[in-house]
Amino acid sequence: MSPLFRRKAPQDRIVTLIRKPGCHLCDDAQIVVEKVCGEVGVKWETRDITRDQQLHDQYWEQIPVVLVDGKQHTFWRVEEQRLRKALTE
Template sequence: MNRLTLISRTGCHLCEVAEQTLDRIAPQQWTKVDVDSDIELERDYGDRVPVLLLDGKEHGYWRIEEERLLRDLARQPGEPRL
């Protein structure tokens, strides 16, 4: 299972930028989910895509903070953030 999930939408420019960023810094380590595929995702994230989840928890939205993401990926799942 990938630690990273990108919640995105077709035709979303920021989503495309987020995908390119993830391909560059974490190739083949993330999955994409279409926000419009599930009513609960649409309700929770519909106006904030792209949304990045790390280990199932929201890490950020609209833009990927690369330095923060790399730092957090270096931690083991469940390890507390300092």
């Protein structure tokens, strides 16, 4: 595999869950993110759109939003298999 296309090691990746308080879809998404990231050894974080105007403006109609290494992976519903695949392939 070319060095330019080498995939990142799990410890070098990060998943960001963009959410807001009181959002049941966000709670569901967090369960999937916690599970998958825990299983594959990837760090993850949450960001609250009510505390970040830029995130609010960008993602308000899509939350929850999942970013993988800073790029949008999905929104509204997180599919466990799809997230796992994105983190391991």
